[in-house]
Amino acid sequence: MKPIRFALLGCGTVGSGVVELTTRNAAYLAARIGAPLELARIVVRDKSKARKVDPALLSTDADAAIADPSIDIVVEVVGGEDPAGRWLEEALRRGKSVVTANKSLLAVRGPALLSLAAEHKVDLAFEASVGGAIPVIRTLRDHLVADWVRSLRGIVNGTCNYILTRMRDESASFDSVLAAAQELGYAEAEPSLDVDGHDAAHKLCVLALLAYGAAVKPSEVPTEGIRAIEPIDHRFAARFGFGIKHLAVARETKDRSLDLRVHPALVPARAPLASVDGVLNAIAIEADGAGSQVLVGRGAGSLPTAVSVVADLVDVARNRRAGVAGLLTHGLDITRRPLAAPQSQEAIWYLRMRVADRPGVLAQIAGALGKHEVSIEQLVQEGGGGRRAVDRTGTADESRVIVMLTHDAVERDVRAALDYVDAQPFVHGRSLALRVES
Amino acid sequence: MKPIRFALLGCGTVGSGVVELTTRNAAYLAARIGAPLELARIVVRDKSKARKVDPALLSTDADAAIADPSIDIVVEVVGGEDPAGRWLEEALRRGKSVVTANKSLLAVRGPALLSLAAEHKVDLAFEASVGGAIPVIRTLRDHLVADWVRSLRGIVNGTCNYILTRMRDESASFDSVLAAAQELGYAEAEPSLDVDGHDAAHKLCVLALLAYGAAVKPSEVPTEGIRAIEPIDHRFAARFGFGIKHLAVARETKDRSLDLRVHPALVPARAPLASVDGVLNAIAIEADGAGSQVLVGRGAGSLPTAVSVVADLVDVARNRRAGVAGLLTHGLDITRRPLAAPQSQEAIWYLRMRVADRPGVLAQIAGALGKHEVSIEQLVQEGGGGRRAVDRTGTADESRVIVMLTHDAVERDVRAALDYVDAQPFVHGRSLALRVES
Numbered sequence: 056m057k058p059i060r061f062a063l064l065g066c067g068t069v070g071s072g073v074v075e076l077t078t079r080n081a082a083y084l085a086a087r088i089g090a091p092l093e094l095a096r097i098v099v100r101d102k103s104k105a106r107k108v109d110p111a112l113l114s115t116d117a118d119a120a121i122a123d124p125s126i127d128i129v130v131e132v133v134g135g136e137d138p139a140g141r142w143l144e145e146a147l148r149r150g151k152s153v154v155t156a157n158k159s160l161l162a163v164r165g166p167a168l169l170s171l172a173a174e175h176k177v178d179l180a181f182e183a184s185v186g187g188a189i190p191v192i193r194t195l196r197d198h199l200v201a202d203w204v205r206s207l208r209g210i211v212n213g214t215c216n217y218i219l220t221r222m223r224d225e226s227a228s229f230d231s232v233l234a235a236a237q238e239l240g241y242a243e244a245e246p247s248l249d250v251d252g253h254d255a256a257h258k259l260c261v262l263a264l265l266a267y268g269a270a271v272k273p274s275e276v277p278t279e280g281i282r283a284i285e286p287i288d289h290r291f292a293a294r295f296g297f298g299i300k301h302l303a304v305a306r307e308t309k310d311r312s313l314d315l316r317v318h319p320a321l322v323p324a325r326a327p328l329a330s331v332d333g334v335l336n337a338i339a340i341e342a343d344g345a346g347s348q349v350l351v352g353r354g355a356g357s358l359p360t361a362v363s364v365v366a367d368l369v370d371v372a373r374n375r376r377a378g379v380a381g382l383l384t385h386g387l388d389i390t391r392r393p394l395a396a397p398q399s400q401e402a403i404w405y406l407r408m409r410v411a412d413r414p415g416v417l418a419q420i421a422g423a424l425g426k427h428e429v430s431i432e433q434l435v436q437e438g439g440g441g442r443r444a445v446d447r448t449g450t451a452d453e454s455r456v457i458v459m460l461t462h463d464a465v466e467r468d469v470r471a472a473l474d475y476v477d478a479q480p481f482v483h484g485r486s487l488a489l490r491v492e493s
Numbered sequence: 494m495k496p497i498r499f500a501l502l503g504c505g506t507v508g509s510g511v512v513e514l515t516t517r518n519a520a521y522l523a524a525r526i527g528a529p530l531e532l533a534r535i536v537v538r539d540k541s542k543a544r545k546v547d548p549a550l551l552s553t554d555a556d557a558a559i560a561d562p563s564i565d566i567v568v569e570v571v572g573g574e575d576p577a578g579r580w581l582e583e584a585l586r587r588g589k590s591v592v593t594a595n596k597s598l599l600a601v602r603g604p605a606l607l608s609l610a611a612e613h614k615v616d617l618a619f620e621a622s623v624g625g626a627i628p629v630i631r632t633l634r635d636h637l638v639a640d641w642v643r644s645l646r647g648i649v650n651g652t653c654n655y656i657l658t659r660m661r662d663e664s665a666s667f668d669s670v671l672a673a674a675q676e677l678g679y680a681e682a683e684p685s686l687d688v689d690g691h692d693a694a695h696k697l698c699v700l701a702l703l704a705y706g707a708a709v710k711p712s713e714v715p716t717e718g719i720r721a722i723e724p725i726d727h728r729f730a731a732r733f734g735f736g737i738k739h740l741a742v743a744r745e746t747k748d749r750s751l752d753l754r755v756h757p758a759l760v761p762a763r764a765p766l767a768s769v770d771g772v773l774n775a776i777a778i779e780a781d782g783a784g785s786q787v788l789v790g791r792g793a794g795s796l797p798t799a800v801s802v803v804a805d806l807v808d809v810a811r812n813r814r815a816g817v818a819g820l821l822t823h824g825l826d827i828t829r830r831p832l833a834a835p836q837s838q839e840a841i842w843y844l845r846m847r848v849a850d851r852p853g854v855l856a857q858i859a860g861a862l863g864k865h866e867v868s869i870e871q872l873v874q875e876g877g878g879g880r881r882a883v884d885r886t887g888t889a890d891e892s893r894v895i896v897m898l899t900h901d902a903v904e905r906d907v908r909a910a911l912d913y914v915d916a917q918p919f920v921h922g923r924s925l926a927l928r929v930e931s
Contacts, residue, residue, distance in 0.1 A: 072782070076639040076640075076782060077639065079639075080638075080639045083638075083639075083824070083826075084638065084639060085824075086823075086824030086826065087638055087823060087824035087825070088823075088824070089823055089824065182636070188780075188782075188783035188784060188786060189786065190628065190631070190632050190636040193628070193631060193632075193635065193636055194628050194631075197631065197804060197807070197808065198620070198628040198631055198800070198801070198804045199800065199804070200518075200521075200522065200525055200803065200804050200807050201514040201515065201517075201518045201521075201522060201799075201800060201803035201804065201807070202514075202800050325768065327765070327768060327789060330763065330765060330768060335785075342626075342800070343796075344510070344514060344626075344796035344797065344799065344800045345626035345790060345791065345796070345797050345800045346626060346790065346791040346794075346796075346797055347773075347789075347790065347791070348626060348627065348788070348789065348790040348791075349787070349788075349789040349790070350786070350787075350788055350789075351765060351785075351786065351787040351788075351789075352783060352784065352785065352786040352787070353783065353784040353785070353786075356784075358781075358782035358783070358784075359782065359783050359784050361639075361782065362636070362637065362639060362640050362780070362782045362783040363636070365638070365639035366635060366636045366637070366638050366639065369635070369638045369639070370635065373820055373823065374817075374820075377815075377817040377820060378817070379812075379815040379816070379817050382811055382812075382815060385524075385525060385526075385527055385811065386521075386523075386524030386525035386526070386527065387525070388521075388524065
C-alpha cells in the first residue's frame with residue numbers, strides 16, 4: 056500500500072510531540088487511514104541541535120520539502136506569519152493538504168488560506184491552533200454544522216489563566232506572579248502577546264471563522280489584557296459571587312452583528328468556566344439547538360497539542376488516501392460580517408476605584424455615574440479608617456476602595472463615566488471596569 | 494446536482510428535531526455536503542398522528558424504505574433492539590450508510606454492526622447514542638485517534654443526575670424526587686432502565702467500543718443504580734468534600750485489563766464532574782497525551798440530540814457524495830478484551846451504616862472491617878442521643894448513623910466486610926458502600 060507522506064515544518068515542543076505520536080501509533084494510524092503514514096522530511100532551522108529524531112530526515116530547506124512532489128501533506132508547527140504563510144500558500148497551490156497549529160497566521164490570513172485550499176481541492180486543518188488538546192475546531196466545524204451558535208466564551212490563553220489563578224489563590228500581585236510564571240516557563244520573557252490579550256484575540260478570530268463564517272482581523276477585536284487586575288479584585292469578585300477569568304467572547308447581537316472582544320471578566324462562581332484553573336483552557340458554547348456545551352482541557356504543551364495535530368493529520372491523510380482531499384472545510388462560507396459598533400453593547404459592570412477618604416466623594420461618584428446612565432446595583436466601600444483625604448500623590452494605603460456592580464449599562468456610558476470620575480482630584484490612579492459574563 | 498436521499502425511521506422527539514434542523518439549514522448543509530440532502534421517507538408506526546411534517550413523506554413500511562434503491566442513508570431514531578436491529582442490518586447489507594441514536598442496540602450488537610458496515614464499505618455513525626448533544630463519539634473516534642485513553646468517567650444518564658441533584662438540593666428522598674421527576678417527564682413511568690443504571694451501562698458499552706476497541710456486553714458491566722442513596726449520603730459526602738454522581742466508568746488497569754462499571758460514586762467537590770447538575774451530562778477523559786478533558790452538555794431532548802444526529806448525517810452524506818462511504822470507522826479494531834475480575838479493584842470507599850445506639854457497636858464494626866483488610870481513614874457518628882438500642886424492627890430515628898471513608902481497599906474485601914456487618918443484630922437495614930472516584 057502506497058504510504059501517505061508528510062513533511063513536518065518545525066520540530067520544537069509541538070513538532071517533537073507529533074514525531075512521538077505518529078511513531079508510537081504507526082500501526083493503528085495506518086489502519087485508520089488505510090495506508091501507512093510516512094514522516095518524509097523534518098524541516099528545522101538548525102540541524103545541529105540535539106533531537107530524538109532520525110537525522111536523515113532533517114533538512115533546513117522548507118521550500119524543497121514543499122516542492123517535493125512525493126509529499127502529500129505539509130504539517131506546520133513553526134508559528135508566526137512569515138515565512139509560515141508563504142510556505143503554506145505554496146503547499147496549497149501545489150495541491151498538498153495542510154495541517155497547521157498557527158493561530159497568528161490563521162487569524163490574519165485564515166480566509167485567504169481557506170479559499171486557496173478550496174480552489175485547489177485540498178484540506179486545511181487547524182485543530183491545534185486554539186485550545187491545545189480541546190476538540191473545539193472539530194466541534195464547531197463538524198458537530199454543530201446544523202446548529203446556530205448564539206455565543207462562545209473561551210478561556211484560551213493558559214498564561215493569563217495561570218496568572219489569574221495564582222493571583223487569586225495567593226492574593227499576589229500581577230507583577231510577582233508574572234515573574235514566577237516566567238521562571239516556571241509558563242510565561243514568555245516578552246509576555247505581551249499573552250498578558251495583553253493578543254494571543255487570545257488571534258484565537259478568537261480563528262473561532263469566529265468556524266462559529267460564524269466571519270472573516271475578522273485581530274485589529275478589529277477590542278482587546279484588553281490582565282495587567283490592570285489586582286488581588287483585591289479577586290477578593291471583591293468572590294464576595295459578589297464571581298471569579299475573574301480572561302475571556303475571548305463572540306456573540307451575535309439582536310441585529311445579528313457580531314460582538315467580538317477579549318478582556319478579563321467576572322463569571323459566576325458556579326458557572327463551569329469559573330472552575331477552569333491554572334493552565335487549563337475551556338470553551339463554553341451556547342447554541343440554539345444543542346444548548347450549553349463546555350469543553351475543558353489542556354491548552355498547550357507538547358503532547359496535548361500534538362494530539363490535535365495528529366488527529367487532523369489522520370483526517371487529512373484518510374481523505375487523501377481515498378482521493379477526496381478538500382472535504383473537511385467544503386462549503387464553509389467565510390464572509391465579512393457586520394461587527395457590533397465599538398462600546399455599543401450592554402452589560403452588568405464591576406467597577407473598582409480608589410478614592411481619597413473625604414466626605415462627599417461617594418455622592419459625587421454616584422452623581423457622575425447617574426449622569427451617564429449608569430445605575431448602581433450594589434456597592435462596597437473599604438479601607439480609609441478615618442484617615443484624612445490625600446491628593447493624587449497619595450498611595451493606595453491612604454485611600455478607600457469603592458467597588459460596585461451596575462445594572463445593565465452600555466459600555467460607552469460606563470467608559471465616559473469613568474473617564475469623568477478618573478479626572479477628579481479625589482480619585483487615585485485609574486479605575487477598573489470589568490464586564491459580568493454569565 | 495443529484496441529491497443525497499435519506500429515510501428517517503421514527504419521528505418522535507428526536508426524529509422531529511432531525512426534520513426541523515435539516516429543513517431549516519437545508520442550504521448550508523447542501524453546501525457542506527456538496528449536494529442537497531433530501532428527506533425521502535419518514536417511517537412511523539401510526540400515520541394518523543398529528544405531525545408537523547409533509548404527510549406525503551409518511552409511511553409505515555420500514556422494509557420498503559430500506560429496500561428503496563434511491564435511498565442512500567437510513568437514519569434510525571426508533572430505539573430498542575428489535576426491529577431496529579433487523580432494519581439496520583438490512584440497510585447496511587444493501588450498501589446504505591446508517592446513522593443511529595440507538596444505544597441499547599449498539600451496546601448489544603455494535604461490534605457486529607460495525608463489521609457489517611466495514612464489509613459493505615458504508616458508514617455507521619452514532620454520535621447521538623451517548624451524551625445527547627455532547628461530541629463525545631467524535632472526540633473518541635477521531636480526535637483522540639493517536640492517544641491512549643487511561644480512563645473515562647461519564648455522567649451519562651440525565652434522569653439519575655436530575656434525581657441526585659434534587660435529592661441533594663432539597664434533602665429529599667429518592668422516592669419523592671422520582672415521583673416529581675415522573676410528573677415533569679424527566680423520568681419514565683417504568684424508571685428501572687434509568688435509575689437502576691442499565692441505560693448508563695448501555696452507553697458505557699458504546700463508549701468502550703471507541704475508547705478501547707472493546708466488545709463488551711451490558712451484562713458484563715457491574716451495574717448499580719441510585720435507589721440506595723439517601724439524603725444523608727449527600728450531606729455526609731459534602732462534609733467530606735465530595736458530591737454524589739451516578740457514573741459510568743471505564744479504565745485500563747495496570748495489567749491492561751478493562752475495569753468497566755456503573756454506579757453512584759463520590760467525586761471531589763472541586764472536580765469538574767461535581768458541578769454538572771440536573772439533566773446535564775458530562776464525560777471526563779484522562780488520556781495519556783491530551784491529559785484531562787471534560788465535555789459537558791445536554792444529554793437528551795429533541796434538538797440537542799438531533800444536532801448530533803444531523804452532524805453524523807452530514808459526515809455520512811459528504812462521504813457518500815464523494816464516493817467514499819465507510820471512512821468514518823475505517824480501521825477500527827473491535828475485539829474482546831480481558832475484563833478486570835469482578836470486585837478485584839481497589840478504591841477509597843464511603844461506607845454508611847445504621848446501627849443500634851448501643852455501647853461497643855463501633856468497636857465490633859471496626860473489628861470486622863479490620864479483619865477484612867479494610868482500614869478506616871475517617872469516621873463520623875451521628876444521631877442516637879442516648880436512646881436505647883433497638884432491634885432489627887427499629888426505625889432509622891432510633892438508630893445511629895456511622896459514616897466513614899476508608900483507605901484504599903479491594904472491593905471484594907469491602908463487600909465481604911459489609912455482608913458480615915449487615916448480618917449482625919445491631920445493624921439496621923443494608924449498609925451502603927460507594928467508591929470515591931477522583
